[in-house]
Amino acid sequence: MISLLELTKTYGRGADSVTVLDRLNFEVGAGEIFAVTGPSGAGKSTLAQCINLLERPTSGSVVVNGEDLSSLPEKRLRAARRRIGTVFQSASLLSRRTASENIALPLEYLGVTPGEIKARVGELIDRVGLGPKAHSYPFQLSGGQAQRVGIARALALRPAILLADEATSGLDPDTTSSVVELLKQLRTDLDLTVVFITHEMDTVRQIADSVARLERGQIVETGPLVDLLTDHGSPLGRALQPRRGFAAADDGAATWYVTYDSADVPGDWIQRVSADLAVPIHLLGASVETVHGINTGSATLGITARSDEAVQAVLARYGLSGTPDARREATAGGVPVSLVRSGAVPALEGAA
Amino acid sequence: MSAVVGGAIYVPRADVPVAELPALLLPAYGETVLMVGIVMAIVLVVGTPLGVLLHNVAPGGLFERPSLHAVLGWIISVGRSLPFLILMASIVPFTRFITGTNIGIAAAVVPMSLAGIAFFTRIVENALRSVPPSIVRVARASGGSNLQIMRSAQFGEAVPAVLGGLTIQVIAMIEYSAIAGTIGAGGIGYVAVTYGYQRFDNTVMLATILILVATVAFVQVAGDRLVRWVTPQKRLQRA
Ligand SMILES: Nc1ncnc2c1ncn2[C@@H]1O[C@H](COP(=O)(O)OP(=O)(O)OP(=O)(O)O)[C@@H](O)[C@H]1O
Ligand SMILES: [Mg+2]
Numbered sequence: 001m002i003s004l005l006e007l008t009k010t011y012g013r014g015a016d017s018v019t020v021l022d023r024l025n026f027e028v029g030a031g032e033i034f035a036v037t038g039p040s041g042a043g044k045s046t047l048a049q050c051i052n053l054l055e056r057p058t059s060g061s062v063v064v065n066g067e068d069l070s071s072l073p074e075k076r077l078r079a080a081r082r083r084i085g086t087v088f089q090s091a092s093l094l095s096r097r098t099a100s101e102n103i104a105l106p107l108e109y110l111g112v113t114p115g116e117i118k119a120r121v122g123e124l125i126d127r128v129g130l131g132p133k134a135h136s137y138p139f140q141l142s143g144g145q146a147q148r149v150g151i152a153r154a155l156a157l158r159p160a161i162l163l164a165d166e167a168t169s170g171l172d173p174d175t176t177s178s179v180v181e182l183l184k185q186l187r188t189d190l191d192l193t194v195v196f197i198t199h200e201m202d203t204v205r206q207i208a209d210s211v212a213r214l215e216r217g218q219i220v221e222t223g224p225l226v227d228l229l230t231d232h233g234s235p236l237g238r239a240l241q242p243r244r245g246f247a248a249a250d251d252g253a254a255t256w257y258v259t260y261d262s263a264d265v266p267g268d269w270i271q272r273v274s275a276d277l278a279v280p281i282h283l284l285g286a287s288v289e290t291v292h293g294i295n296t297g298s299a300t301l302g303i304t305a306r307s308d309e310a311v312q313a314v315l316a317r318y319g320l321s322g323t324p325d326a327r328r329e330a331t332a333g334g335v336p337v338s339l340v341r342s343g344a345v346p347a348l349e350g351a352a
Numbered sequence: 353m354s355a356v357v358g359g360a361i362y363v364p365r366a367d368v369p370v371a372e373l374p375a376l377l378l379p380a381y382g383e384t385v386l387m388v389g390i391v392m393a394i395v396l397v398v399g400t401p402l403g404v405l406l407h408n409v410a411p412g413g414l415f416e417r418p419s420l421h422a423v424l425g426w427i428i429s430v431g432r433s434l435p436f437l438i439l440m441a442s443i444v445p446f447t448r449f450i451t452g453t454n455i456g457i458a459a460a461v462v463p464m465s466l467a468g469i470a471f472f473t474r475i476v477e478n479a480l481r482s483v484p485p486s487i488v489r490v491a492r493a494s495g496g497s498n499l500q501i502m503r504s505a506q507f508g509e510a511v512p513a514v515l516g517g518l519t520i521q522v523i524a525m526i527e528y529s530a531i532a533g534t535i536g537a538g539g540i541g542y543v544a545v546t547y548g549y550q551r552f553d554n555t556v557m558l559a560t561i562l563i564l565v566a567t568v569a570f571v572q573v574a575g576d577r578l579v580r581w582v583t584p585q586k587r588l589q590r591a
Contacts, residue, residue, distance in 0.1 A: 052493050082495040092486040094509060096584055105504070106494035137584040157495065 002051070002161050002193050003027040006060035007070075009046055009217075020046045022217040023060065028210075030160075033187055033194040035204045035225075037239075038214035044197045047214065048165035051195060052086045053077055065160055082110065085154030089166040091146040093138040099149045100125060100134045106156040124152040128182060144175035151182065155190070162186070165197045173202075180207045201240050205229070205291060211236065229296040232259045232321035241298050246285025249302030254324045255284065256301040256311065262319030263294045269318045270299075276314045279304050367555040368547065376543060377559060383457060384539035387529045390461050392522060395468040400514075402469065403476020404502050412485070414498045431470030436528050439463055440535065460537030464528050471524060475517030479510035512583045519575025523568050530564070540564060 009021040020043045028034040038044055049055040051062055053069060062070045069080045093102045100121050107117045125134050128148040138146055147167060154162060164183070168176040180203060187194050196207055204211055205225070212222035213236045221228075221236040228237035241259065249255045266272065274281040281301050288297030301322075305311045308324050315322040368376060406424050409417040434442070440463040444454050451458040483506055491505035507514070530541025540560050548557030580586045 049489075054489060054492055078495055078497065081493060084493075086490075086493040088486060088490055088493075090486075092484070092490045094487065094490075094505065096508060096511065096582065105491070105496075108504070109491075109494055109496040109500050137588065139585040140588075153490075153494065 001028065001030050001065055002195065003063045004051075004060070005063065007047075007050060007057050007062065008059045009043070009050055009055065010058040020217050021050065021057075024214075024217075024219055026212055026219065026222060028193050028195060030193050031187060031191045033184070033196055033207055033209045035196045035198065035208035035211045036214055037197075037199060037201065037204055037211065037236075040199065042214045043217045044199070044214055045165055048086070048163055048195075048197055051161075052084045052163050053081050082106070082157045083159050084161045084163055085157065085159035087147070087150050087154045087162065087164040087167040089169055090143070091138070091150035093141075093146055093149055095138050098135045098137055099130060099141065099145075102138070102149050103152045103156055105153060110157065120156065121152075124155060127155070127186075128152045142175070143171050144178060147171065147175075147179050148182065151179075151186070155186070158190075160193060162192045162194045163197075164194065166199070167196070168203050169198060169200060176200075176203055177206065183207065202242065205240060205242075205289070209292075211240070213239070226263065226292050226294050226296070229291060230260055230262055230294070232261045241296075242287045244285055244287055246300040247282075247302075249282060249284060250304075253282065253302040253304040254308070256303050256322045256324055257298065258301055258315060258320050258322040259298045260288070260296050260319065261316075261321035265295055265319040267295070269320065270301075272318060273314050273320075276317070277303070277305055277311065367553045370555065373555070373559050376547075376556070377540070377563065380538065380540045380543045381563060383537075384526065384529050384541070387457050387460055387464070387532070387537065387539055388522065388525045390457075391464045391468050391525055391529075394461070394465045395472045395521070395525075396518075398465075399469045399472030400476055400507075403473040404480065404507060406473055406477045407480040407506070408498075408502065414488070414501060428470045428473055431466060432474065434467075436463070436467055436531050437534075439467055440532065455536040457537055457539075460529065460532035460535065464525060464532060467528060468521065468525055472517070472521055475521060476510075476514055479513035479517060480506050482513055483509045512579050515575065515579050515582060519572060519579075522571050522575070526564065526567060526571070 004024050004026050007021055007024040008019065010017050010019045012018060024047070026034070036044055036047065046055065050057045050070070053062070057070050060070070061068045064080075064083055069077075069083075072080050093099075094105070097105075103121045103124050104117050107120060112120070122134075125131055128151055130145060130148050130152070133141060133145055136145075138149075141149065150167070162183070167183075168179050171179065183194060183196070184207065186192055196204075198204060208225045210222065210224050211228060212219045214220070221234065223234070223236075225240075228234050229240055231237045238259075246255075270281055270283065281303055284300040284302050286297065286299035288295060288299070290296070303311055311324070312322055402424075406421065406428070408414040409421040409424070411418060411421075413421075431439070440460075443463055443466065447459050447462040448454045450462055453459050487505050487509055488501060491501040496505065529537070529539050530544065533539050533541025533543075534545055536542065540563060543556060544560040544564075547553040548560055
């Protein structure tokens with residue numbers, strides 16, 4: 001378990017000083033994956049370095065399993081660092097060491113005997129599924145394999161906390177998914193507390209139990225992933241939704257942006273809404289996925305209805321939330337969506 | 353050997369016979385190798401830690417000491433900026449204090465070592481600077497002490513660059529040894545100056561040139577091989 005209490009980091013002194021982290025508070029329980037997102041320059045990497053104690057917080061504390069690590073004297077800091085495993089972007093492997101030798105690094109630093117190192121490294125290599133690559137050098141590994149080495153190295157000293165700063169950034173979607181699955185598996189098996197920092201919303205939806213959004217050094221919104229995704233009033237929830245292009249509605253039809261706003265939206269809701277309104281519904285674009293067993297997502301619909309209120313009322317009946325004129329909504333959401341006719345999602349007749 | 357003819361110093365063009373060249377050149381070559389060898393040993397032992405220290409007292413290093421960095425950097429720059437001949441001449445009192453003489457191999461080793469240390473310190477510093485900062489962060493996060501980080505992460509990653517620099521350094525030291533030859537330090541440079549230059553002995557001159565070119569070429573090839581050997585990517589992708 002890890003908690004941050006009023007964590008503040010200021011670089012520089014006096015007039016030139018910049019507060020990069022401003023009184024952050026959050027708590028991540030054992031076995032929980034907590035994602036931190038935010039725009040570039042928000043302070044995510046600074047947060048990572050305060051958590052793994054590479055940087056000292058200016059004030060506030062980082063508490064791991066009840067012990068305040070941030071106030072330790074310099075000498076004991078090194079020992080404290082060993083309780084937090086860090087996975088870095090693009091793995092950062094030593095180029096002249098094999099995968100095994102890279103994983104052995106923290107054990108060597110600790111002064112573990114060669115015999116024990118060999119046994120532990122063998123265990124870790126198998127754990128991350130890299131058996132055949134044990135003696136390969138970093139240049140012989142794919143991005144995903146290198147990242148697995150980085151994960152194994154971070155786990156070498158059996159830390160309670162795993163910290164990942166942009167650990168999947170730069171990997172292709174399939175590789176990202178496999179790394180994410182590995183981390184989820186490890187979390188379950190080792191009861192790890194995971195702080196996962198990324199700017200990729202797709203990855204957050206795949207991995208997180210809870211999410212916080214960091215902006216200009218402050219947490220502007222936080223909550224369980226499912227709650228955020230099913231709350232149409234949440235800017236973070238909206239930002240987490242994938243935004244794709246959608247087809248234009250027919251003349252006379254309004255373009256509706258509809259989000260799943262509850263945990264129990266029926267699977268055949270398009271047909272039901274169409275039947276209730278007694279008008280056909282054109283599906284112009286959609287993105288729906290299951291997160292923690294709950295359907296979440298959004299759809300863009302073309303609806304020719306008498307009144308907006310009627311549509312909204314019917315949508316609400318099925319746990320959905322809708323806004324007419326998706327074009328406006330898309331822009332208000334902060335993510336520009338080009339109005340290209342999408343070939344991938346053809347307009348469908350909703351009602352038979 | 354020289355005779356006064358009509359008031360001018362006449363140097364006879366009596367080149368050393370080819371058959372006698374080995375007897376003249378081999379001991380001289382041995383002296384050069386000895387001189388460069390001693391100097392390189394001193395340079396490695398002193399210059400390596402000094403370069404690592406210089407890198408880490410710099411801003412962003414493991415133990416920043418900006419003022420120490422400025423002072424060290426300044427001393428090294430001065431050492432690097434003096435032409436070797438001038439450095440050698442200007443520290444004669446110091447050399448005599450250390451070795452009790454100002455001619456011969458021992459006397460040459462002192463200025464060569466000083467110039468060499470300044471040279472190599474910069475090479476090491478430069479090599480360490482090219483190691484990505486993320487590598488050092490990884491090592492710190494892995495619980496390494498400063499000494500461990502310097503050895504395995506910084507220096508370990510910089511080994512190919514250091515060896516590449518070392519090759520350049522050895523070649524520079526061979527050149528310095530020839531310059532030191534002018535103060536009677538012996539070696540191939542001394543032979544080149546006394547026979548080839550002062551006596552216009554073209555045979556000796558040509559022989560020393562060939563030997564120096566061959567030596568430098570050999571050092572370069574050996575250095576390149578070594579760099580290749582310590583760089584996994586180059587070593588394994590040769591086939
Ligand atoms: N050592 C430092 N000294 C001064 N300012 C710094 C330092 N490190 C970071 N900053 C500043 O802190 C702010 C946050 O940087 P940080 O690297 O934490 O952002 P980030 O959220 O990780 O961004 P990105 O998504 O681009 O990685 C930036 O404005 C940066 O300029
Ligand atoms: Mg960052």
